[in-house]
Amino acid sequence: MNIPARQASVLSPMAVGRYLDASGERQALPYSALESERSTRSLLKVLNTFEFSMGSNLLITALFDQGVQALGMERAVMQFNMVAVSADSSLFDARRVESIIRLFPLAGAYGITAATLDGLAGLGHDPLKLFAGMVVWAWPDAYGRLAGQPGIKVFRCLEVGPALAVECSAAAGAHIDRFEWAIDTVDGEVVLSSRLERCQAFHHYHTGLRGQVLHGVCSCGSTDPRIVPA
């Protein structure tokens, strides 16, 4: 089941984003509409584990060069009939994030970074108070600062080389689409291969991310593997 299919053809890209290689260098990531659609469907499964109300607002923060990887999450939010409210996940745009939190009733916030937390603190705001009561997906640099803090429901989002992994309501590791990626660890490093046609195939790709890959059933009901960073 988990043996990657040999890619018969290469999909034509609709856009080019980037992924970070094992050394943290930016690499071009050509991306097709088909990959975006599959990512959306996969992330809808994650959203479905939360009790979001249709019609509610969800803050999506990202950097513009994450525009293809983050697209699936934004489209999943929209397909859930929620409204995606956008800001940069940069230090400078923390001002916009604060303004959005003040003006919009938010059910959640996706893609929170340490830069956003630093920016909010620099403006004199307490991020814990601002995000209180929301479902917050945070990148590892912010997750470590928010996890375990009172009043915050924090979940992981991870870039795993070219792939995206997002935690469900069970908060037991970030789910990665099992049909899109074959994934495991090799000597403690997360390694993946693409299983479907993509613009760019990946075979035994060493992501540089160290951690565990949990296979089996999650308490949310999904059997998509979960990644727990070391």
Next chain:
Amino acid sequence: MTRLDDDRFFDPDIETMSRVDIEKLQEARILKLVPYVYSRSALIREVWDEAGVKPEDIKSLADFKAKVPFIDKDRIRRYRDEHDDPYGGLACVGPPHLRGVGFTSGTTGDPTPLPRSEYHVAIAGLKRELWHIGARANDFFTYALFTFREGLNADKWMDSGFRPITVQHLPSEMPHLVKLSRELRPKAMFMLSTPLIIALEKYQQETGDDLKEAFSSYEGVVFGGEPMSPHFRAVVEGWGLEIFELSSLGDIATAMDCRAHDGMHTWEDLALIEHLNPDGNEDVADGARGELVVTALLDDVAPLIRYRTDDLVQFTRQPCSCGRTHGRLKPIGRKGDEMLIQGRSILPIDIFPLMQQFPETRTGLFQLIRPQREAERLTLRVGYEESALEGSLEQLQARVGDALSTALQVPVQVLLVTNQALLKDGPPNKIPRVTKQ
């Protein structure tokens, strides 16, 4: 030439439409919009009721221009604050038709929300611009948008076949931009700003990399955010790039100049454009200076209706030599940025060319300090390049102050700071040109 072989325009029927047909199209869209927006937008209903205007009073484009009251940013913000409504009473629909919310830059307060559906009005115009530059189906273009005005939109270009390469609009990302330009050979660059040009210039000086060679696939680069300084124009043209300047069309769409470089093309199928006396409500003459007033014609989520943008422009409806027929504008500045120094009008656009005469200030980084509109003396914070400093700071301060005072014919006080100090507080695409302190 038949249509079969003519690929000058992305959307020829729209871009070359006669003035009569443009107005026919506008009237059709306005007459559909009027009852829609009155019945759905709480702010518009409130403003029209105050003015005693009902949808049935509007039977033509002329009726619309004569009877419909204006709105402005202050009125929208007031509605937002009084009714705890982030959309300021403009939203006509909710989800699922309302899909996402982007924002204006927020230089004058809380960013203004720009709610949208699946259809991105601004991108409809940008496709025409990138085609004009030379992009065609399957071509790449580098896409370094300032912020999330439009949310994530890498999938919104598919009907043009253009392929965006998303790049973060940050000075630190310029080596990546150069690398991608060599790898993917894009046809257009959208978009450069003053801080990015400074970063590219520095990158070139430090690495010796040949940017003319790296950028040789581009047929044009879009510059925006503010007027372009003559120094940076020369720098970018030195890389072999033709520059197309872009400006916002009142938060509805964008306007960009063409190869004729004689004004930025607006898209009058997307926005009804009025060009009015900044201190009154009447039209000003074609080509004269006026305030841009816009009505969104294809936005069914939160359309702006007779929105006074505060933008001062020269505007003409004369057809352009490039073959397009929609009106063109030349930005002058924001009405709210204007200073009256001893009764004389001063805007940032008046300062840009004056910064070129000194090697230390030719990057054109400056701020008008505007605690109030009227003053007896113009106070400017001026950025200088430390490595170019000739003589003492006091001498530079005196040289710049004297030259500006002579050119502008008002007293000028100059406060010098380093370029780096001016740039560091961001945003990444420009420095605020007007500040209270």
